[in-house]
Amino acid sequence: MRVRLLFLLLTGLVLCPVPGHAQQVLNDMVIAVTNDRAGEVRALLARGVDANSVDAAGDPLLVIAARNGSVGAVDALLAAKAKPDTPNGHGDTPLMLAAIKGNLEIARRLRAAGASLDPPGWTPLIYAATGGQEAMVRYLLDQGANINAASPNGTTALMMATREHHVAIAELLLERGADAKRQNQAGLTALAYAEQGNETELAQWLRAAARGQPLPERKVIDEKLPSRIRR
DSSP, X not given: OHXXXXXXXXXXXXXXXXXXXXXXXXXXXXXHHHTTOHXXXXXXXXXXXXXXXXXXXXXXXXXXXXXXXXXXXXXXXXHTTOOTTOOOTTSXXXXXXXXXXXXXXXXXXXXXXXXXXXXXXSOHHHHHHHTTOHHHHHHHHXXXXXXXXXXXXXXXXXXXXXXXXXXXXXXXXXXXXXXXXOOOTTSOOHHHHHHHTTXXXXXXXXXXXXXXXXOOOOOOOOTTSGGXXXX
């Protein structure tokens, strides 16, 4: 038996796994996902690459696809049973990264696959508000995201929108019922961030919301103006 096995090895009829080769295949997959080469992604999946593989940095393939806006790769990975909520080492889920980038196409695909709107810790809604992605904020709210979900340090989407000078998003959140009285672990409210950032009009909205008063009429805001850029 040993002689036969030796013969097969010498003649190349038995292929032993080569760790270096497996790593190269995974590297090829990461590159294909990053660049949205969906055909190559499907081919590598067919060769046996696990759709839930992670790269050297600990990022799952679906996280890489969402971060890079690789819609075709997302489709291929989800079809191969990639888990939609597996986070990277920083706790970022694919939907969180799609949210901060404002990629609605990917967000819709992830939601259809069962991605959570409110994972523990930071949430897609907080990320969307931080990134100034108003259409994504609307989508997530319409999907049922918890408007007052808080990060581990107590930060909410309303606080982040205010801190980052995304006034239209902050006003939208207030219109949808965001709690203006919430405080984070530093004892700061959205109003405190508005006052720190000299957002006087938004501060009026926040004071009214905190008092349970009718909100002022919304004014047209151009967030491309220098006054709306992070200070």
